[in-house]
Amino acid sequence: MNSSAHRAPTPSPSASDVLIVGAGPVGLLLANLLGARGITTVLFDKRTEPLTSSMAIGITPPSLDILSVLELDGVFRDAGVPVRHAEVYELGTRVGRLDFAGIASNYPFFLSLPQARTVEILRQNLAKFPSVTIHDGIEFSELQQDAHGVRASFRDSTTGTCFESHGRFLIGADGHKSAVRSATGLSVRERQYPQRFIMADFMDDSGLGNEARLFFTPEASIESFPLPDGFRRWIVQVYGAQDNTPIDYLIRTVRRLTGFDLGQRTARYFSAFGAKRMVVDSYHAGRVLLAGDAAHVMSSIGGQGMNTGFADAEMLAAILPTVLRSPEQMSRSLAAYDRIRRRSYEVAANRAERGMWLGTRRGRFASWFRKHLIRDVLFSPLMERHLAPHFAMLTVPYRNLNWVPRDFLATE
Numbered sequence: 001m002n003s004s005a006h007r008a009p010t011p012s013p014s015a016s017d018v019l020i021v022g023a024g025p026v027g028l029l030l031a032n033l034l035g036a037r038g039i040t041t042v043l044f045d046k047r048t049e050p051l052t053s054s055m056a057i058g059i060t061p062p063s064l065d066i067l068s069v070l071e072l073d074g075v076f077r078d079a080g081v082p083v084r085h086a087e088v089y090e091l092g093t094r095v096g097r098l099d100f101a102g103i104a105s106n107y108p109f110f111l112s113l114p115q116a117r118t119v120e121i122l123r124q125n126l127a128k129f130p131s132v133t134i135h136d137g138i139e140f141s142e143l144q145q146d147a148h149g150v151r152a153s154f155r156d157s158t159t160g161t162c163f164e165s166h167g168r169f170l171i172g173a174d175g176h177k178s179a180v181r182s183a184t185g186l187s188v189r190e191r192q193y194p195q196r197f198i199m200a201d202f203m204d205d206s207g208l209g210n211e212a213r214l215f216f217t218p219e220a221s222i223e224s225f226p227l228p229d230g231f232r233r234w235i236v237q238v239y240g241a242q243d244n245t246p247i248d249y250l251i252r253t254v255r256r257l258t259g260f261d262l263g264q265r266t267a268r269y270f271s272a273f274g275a276k277r278m279v280v281d282s283y284h285a286g287r288v289l290l291a292g293d294a295a296h297v298m299s300s301i302g303g304q305g306m307n308t309g310f311a312d313a314e315m316l317a318a319i320l321p322t323v324l325r326s327p328e329q330m331s332r333s334l335a336a337y338d339r340i341r342r343r344s345y346e347v348a349a350n351r352a353e354r355g356m357w358l359g360t361r362r363g364r365f366a367s368w369f370r371k372h373l374i375r376d377v378l379f380s381p382l383m384e385r386h387l388a389p390h391f392a393m394l395t396v397p398y399r400n401l402n403w404v405p406r407d408f409l410a411t412e
């Protein structure tokens, strides 16, 4: 991996303040924020090769606020495409235009940047923090904890060596199938949605520039977003058991329903995916805390999963230093973490669910209803000014620490 400077030898069982399992976007952001506070942090990821799939592309203004603490907002801004407006079409008729220019933020746009690049930037930035070490190719398997800390077991996938590492706290940021969550015995509430999608990134000659566009039709919904390096993502709703739907289906459907011809260009990151909703019953068990997809999943069509995870990381980085210094604050702080981050998740997940529901209703009547709802209600003069802040996540409670009352955070 390109962060080879951090690829330390298999760790010995020494004690650290914080162990993080999972160097996805959430674990990496947390490691950066803890590093900036001088907290001894060891980060493990089972991956031996960099992430290649694209996944998240939408970074919201509250997340850019969080990144600004690390002085990375400009780096992200330069690497991505600021999307300043989005247009919504129903059956070929324009029914609304979202303009982010007037939102109350230093970042009047959402930033489009593939997740692989987000991960790369956050990894590179870790080099600034001597208190943080990252180990790749190391898989977490189990843990034991007592009143003072957590002892976790790992396996080095290259050498097969098993070893233990000890931390005063352990953070599971190891994604939706979280082995850390399983090891704690925490259970989840989970629901699979019936909707399925395929997506791919193509060289862009659509002429849409930096505009995002949503196409709703009686047959399927299609979303299209600009990407860096002259690419554009197309996401198409599919039906039935079409997991292996060929890319020709995507190209044909886009041409038929939008009029845009993607031609026969090679696509990057072709993938098929479903949508689910999941939340863990408690965000912590003793000294083990969960963040990001390990704690919660929402429909990726809402584009808020990683952003919600970023706010988890930000709050953890605010409470852990205090709790490390003042253990008597622990139960109050961890309870606040659960309450605040769960509330934020619920709102974001409900919005993602409603948005996906509305966009994926099929049939003539649904299309007629959606057209009037979007054009005559949502984009009516009374409602319109609320829409851009809503989609920029400026109205999600506790969207970042600026919106968390100080008395929710432990103080010395």
Ligand SMILES: Cc1cc2nc3c(=O)[nH]c(=O)nc-3n(C[C@H](O)[C@H](O)[C@H](O)COP(=O)(O)OP(=O)(O)OC[C@H]3O[C@@H](n4cnc5c(N)ncnc54)[C@H](O)[C@@H]3O)c2cc1C
Binding pocket: 021, 022, 023, 024, 025, 026, 027, 044, 045, 046, 047, 055, 056, 057, 058, 059, 115, 138, 139, 140, 141, 173, 174, 175, 176, 178, 179, 180, 273, 291, 292, 293, 294, 300, 302, 303, 304, 305, 306, 307, 308, 309
């Ligand atoms: C198609 C798609 C589009 C999306 N678009 C958006 C979007 O636009 N905006 C948005 O906010 N979100 C979006 N999301 C959601 C977003 O991708 C996730 O919320 C995000 O990846 C969560 O980050 P994470 O760090 O919590 O977990 P992950 O990204 O899953 O990272 C977990 C890490 O843990 C490691 N790991 C796992 N198990 C172990 C183990 N046992 N030991 C050691 N390491 C382990 C993995 O290798 C991985 O590196 C999208 C998702 C999909 C599928």
